[in-house]
Amino acid sequence: MAQDAVPEGTAGVITTGSDGLNGAAGGPEGTAGATAAERAYREHWARLLALLTAELRDLDLAEESLQDAFAAAVAAWPPEPASPPAWLLTAARRRAMDRLRHGAVMARKLPLLIVDEPEPSPAIPDERLRLIFVCCHPALSMDARVALTLRCAGGLTTREIARMFLVPEATMAARITRAKKKIAQAGIPYRVPSGAELAGRRDGVLAVIYLIFTEGYAATGGDRLIREELAAEAIALGRMIRELLPAEAEVDGLLALMLLHHARCEARLGPAGELIRLSEQDRSRWRREEIAEAVALLRETAPHGPPGPYLLQAAIAVEHAAAARAEDTDWPAIARLYGGLEQITGSAVVRLNRAVAVAEAEGPEAGLELLEGLDGALGRHHLLHATRAELLRRLGRDRQALEAYGRALEAVGTDPERAFLLSRRADLSASATGPGTGAGSPH
């Protein structure tokens, strides 16, 4: 997907011909009605669903009625009504009343959602934050949070989500249904958390979005193009959250971080799908507009207190993006930032990244030292062994390096990464004293 397919400030990334709408509507693809309805779907799905859920106190009923309203729009447009969202809202409310009258939903007997009294508001109040917080509630499993967020806030169909996560559609449908049932039956409130609770819950929402992104970026398996869509969807959700929670440094940080990673996504895979390390990427293929947007975001943001983990990670990514050539990278600055990040998170993965930066800044010996004690936490992670192998190789300790490559290959998951490790090991076997070409950076 081209990155410019991500519409600014909209709910989802439903590109033309999206089965998100046509699938639901069964309407003819490419007609004027479908095009207008698709545009409306992209712009208004999440907002209308959020509002209907507050009114009906039933996520399922809201979703089905809104789906019906969009199907009706495909058939009825053009002429496009003066206010498409108002038209859709009226149609959806009418469908909901019909469904309630015909008892179609009564059979389910799910309790009504717990909804705070709405405040007096404009014509179509923005309830999306409530929707997002309910989708990302910690009482739901992480899988359910991801699926619900993509479905409700992103407007993706169950089929699309199933395809992205490589599970059968029925499995994904069951997962979403189970989650909605739990929300209703366990009394998860349809509410934006207040006061002391808000910061923690906001971080929970950011974690769900970042998980969607990394699933797309790191690709634990499966088709590359599909994973690209996931990353773009996460960025769209990041934009939505930023619109809803402005002036939050961590929200800015997350969006900037995703943009900076995304800017490099074309350059990180070679023509045969092989992995290209940061140091060897063709930097002219980095998307400058995304980098510029991220830099601007970070320049404007002002954290209250010390910077949080997303802001720090974004600052690291900016250091990489700012270097015209790999050798211009300010490794001491990156090592310092990783130091701060390790202090906050205590994460072994962060320590591994810090070791890579320190190796670049101070030499492979210093990097190797920082890898000590990580085998407990990351022994089964190929990047630990791959990094150790690279540093050992630079120190000329070839026998140990070969051993470490072996362990990395045992643990590696995806084909491009396996191919990369095999080629590194072959190089080393061929020339016992190959030139040091940089550590296997996990960036």
Added chain:
Amino acid sequence: MKYVLLAVGDEKVWEQAGPAEREAVFAGWERFDRLLKSRNADRGGEELASSATATTVRKDGDQVIITDGPYAEATEQIGGFVIVEARDLDEAIEFAKACPSGTVEIRPVVEYQG
């Protein structure tokens, strides 16, 4: 909504606790009790005797099998329960956090209407 908070824990820890530790735990439960009362959330609850005293009765067709011990053997057992009235799951979670038990399972109570 009504929820049951199940206090779950390793019974050995309690068995091996000294008088001072027990005193601290009791004080914790008293504080918790006061919190629930101040929020008008207390709907009763009990501490249960250890799972070593449990008897399980299973029915299989016409047969009734009586066995010694809890229905599921596990290190962690239910040591007590508290019924609370909460606005929603978030408030129930707040109560569970304030509960002195190291692990708390929250279960909504099914309330039939009409």
